[in-house]
Amino acid sequence: MRRPTLRDVAERAGVHPATASRALNPQTRELVNDETAKRVIRVAKSLGYRPNPIARSLKTARSASVGVVIPDLTNPLFPPIVRGVEDELSPAGYNAWIVNTDNDPEREAAQIESLRSRQVEGLIVAAARREHPLLEEFAAEGMPIVLVNRRLDRTDIPAVTADDAAGVATAVDHLVGLGHRRIAHLAGPPQTSTGMGRLRAYRQALRDHGIDDDARLTATCASWTQAEGARAVRSLLDGGAEFTAVLAGNDLLALGCYDALEERGLACPESVSVVGFNDIPFVDRLRPPLTTVRIPHYQIGVEAARMLLDTLRDPDRHPHSVLLPVTLVVRQSTAAPPAPRDGYGSPSLQPATV
C-alpha cells in the first residue's frame, strides 16, 4: 500500500539500504558488484520504487530544481521564455519553480526566500532591476543566477538578453527610411535595463541620423503596461509634442499607444506610425498588425537554462552574458508620415478608421 522506500527494495534484494542506494545511483554503481546492482535495479523496478526527492534533498542539500522569477505570468512575453527554460532544464533532470513578483520588492523577497528555503540550486530571473541589492547579495552568497531579458548595472551576473540597441537602431532606420523625422519614444521604467537601454539606443539612433533628440518627445512609463503606454501618449499629445511616429519601449506600451491614438481620433499608421518591441504573440493580428522588433523569446529561455546548467555542473566556470540577435518585423502600423498640413510635422488629424 505504502509507496516502497529504499529500505523495502534493499530487503527484497537481500542487501543493505546503503548498497541499494549505490546500486540505484548511476554515479556510484561502480562501487557495487555488477550482479548485485542488476538485482537491486530489478527489484526496484518490480516494486515500482521511486526515490523520494525530499529525503534526498534533505541529505544532499540539493533539489534538482531551479527558481524562475518573473514579474507576471500574464504578460505574454514570459510564457515562451519559461517554456524555453523548462524544455532545456527537463532533459537534465531539473525542474523549474515559477514565481511571480508583480514588481513588488517585498513580494519578490518573500518569493525568492521561499525558493531558497526549498533549496533551489539556481535562479533564472526575468524581474531584475538595474540596481538590485537582493540579487547581488544572493549572487555574492554563491547562488548561481542567470538574468534573462534584463541586466544589472554593475556586477558580473551573467545575462541573456536581446540586442536592444540593434533592434532600436533598425526600428529607427525603418522609420527614418519612411520619411519620419519627429519620432517619439515611450520609454520603459528607467529602473530596468531594457527601459534605459532602449531609451539610450533611441537617442543614439536619432543622432546617427542627424536628428536632434527633443526631450519633449520622450515619455517615461512607470511600468511595462498597456495603461502606462496610453497614459504616456496622452501626456505627449497634451504637452503639444509634434511627432509622426512612436517607438514604444515594448509591445504592451505600443498597445496602449493604439488606445490613446484611437481616443484622440488619430489613425495608425495614416497619422502616426507605431513600432513595438518584443513581438509578443498575437500582435501580428492587431488592428493594425504591429511593426515590431522580434526577439527570440523561447531561445532566450533555452540559452539561460543552458548557462545555468553549465555553472551548476562546474561552479568555477563563470559564463559571460550573451546578446541574442533581433529582427525587425515590418507590418502595417508603420507608413510614410502624413503630408504636413496643420503645421510642420504635427500629427495630422486624420480620423481613425474604427
Next chain:
Amino acid sequence: MRRPTLRDVAERAGVHPATASRALNPQTRELVNDETAKRVIRVAKSLGYRPNPIARSLKTARSASVGVVIPDLTNPLFPPIVRGVEDELSPAGYNAWIVNTDNDPEREAAQIESLRSRQVEGLIVAAARREHPLLEEFAAEGMPIVLVNRRLDRTDIPAVTADDAAGVATAVDHLVGLGHRRIAHLAGPPQTSTGMGRLRAYRQALRDHGIDDDARLTATCASWTQAEGARAVRSLLDGGAEFTAVLAGNDLLALGCYDALEERGLACPESVSVVGFNDIPFVDRLRPPLTTVRIPHYQIGVEAARMLLDTLRDPDRHPHSVLLPVTLVVRQSTAAPPAPRDGYGSPSLQPATV
C-alpha cells in the same frame, strides 16, 4: 555563516529543539510556557531562523504545495487561471508547482508522478480529458483533485468550469438575432469536455431556434490551436458547406478561422461572422475585434484553489462542481449576414479588407 537550524535556536534559547519546535508552531504553542515561547520566538527572529520546508515535508509527508497541471503555459487562457490559483493559495501558505503536459499523456504521467513524489498535497488540473484513467486512479488513491475548465465524464472529481451551454446558447441567440440561419461550428477535441459540451450545446441551441443542424456544418479540430482552426475552416469551405457565421469552440480556433477566411478572400464580418469562446487577452484588439463569450478566467482559478483548500482542510468534505457564469461580449466580428447573391446562404465573396 550556515543558515540557523532549529537546533541553533533551541541552544540559544536554552531549550530542547522539541520545545523550540512547539514554541514556533502556532498550533502547538499552547503546549509550552508562554514566556519560554516568547523567548524562543525572539531568538528565532534575531537569528533569522527560517524553518526548512524540506525537513518538515520529510517528517510530515506534507509539503504546503499543490500541483497545477496545464496543457501549455503559452496558451493565453491559462496564465490568468494560474494567477487566480496562486493568489488564493498564497495567503493560505500554499505554493503552486506548475507543469505543462503539452497534451502528451506520457509527459503528463511523468509530470504528475514528479509532482506526487514531491509530496504535493493536491492537484489542480486544467488538462483533463473526458476519459482520464490516470486522474481517476490518483483520485481513488485519495489525492485531492480539482479540475478547472474541463470535466471528466463519470466520476465525482469536482470541477470548476464556465457555463459552456449558456455561453453557446447566448452566442447562437446573438447570431440568429442578426439573421444568421446557417451557422457552422468549429468543435474542439471531442476528448475534452469543453469540446464535446460546446458541440452539444451548439446543436441544442440550433434546435431551440428551429434550425436543423446540418452535420456538414460541423468541423472537428484535433487540438485547440490556431492551426487546427484554420484547417477546419478550409475543410468546411472545400466541402462546399454554406454558412454565414462560424461559432468557434474557442478563441484560438476563431483566430485560425480568421486566417482561413482571409486566405479565401472572405471578409469578416461582411461575408462571415465569427464568434469565439473564452475572451482571452487581446482578442478585443484583433482585426476585427472578436465577438466572444467571456469566461471568468481568474475567478475560475480562485474558485478551484478555494475548493482544493477546503478539501485539504477537511478531507471528508467533498465539494461539488461549480459552474461559473459567462457573458457574451459583442464586438465587431459579427454582423448581419450578407444579402443572398450567389445562392442561398453561401458565403458571398466579398473581398477581405486586408
Next chain:
DNA sequence: TGCGAGGGCGCAATCGTTTGTGTAACCTGC
C-alpha cells in the same frame, strides 16, 4: 604459507524537523 591490496558491502551517522512518550516539578485537596 603469509601478507598486502583492494573489491564489495554493511554500519551508523546525518540532513532538520515533528511528535509520542517519559518524567521531573509543582499544585490541589483530603
Next chain:
DNA sequence: GCAGGTTACACAAACGATTGCGCCCTCGCA
C-alpha cells in the same frame, strides 16, 4: 503528608535517503 493530576519540558525515534568509514573476504604474489 501523600495520592492524583497538571504543567512544562526533555528524550529519542522517526521521515527516507546519502556517504565516510571500516570490516571481511578473496586474490595475487613472494
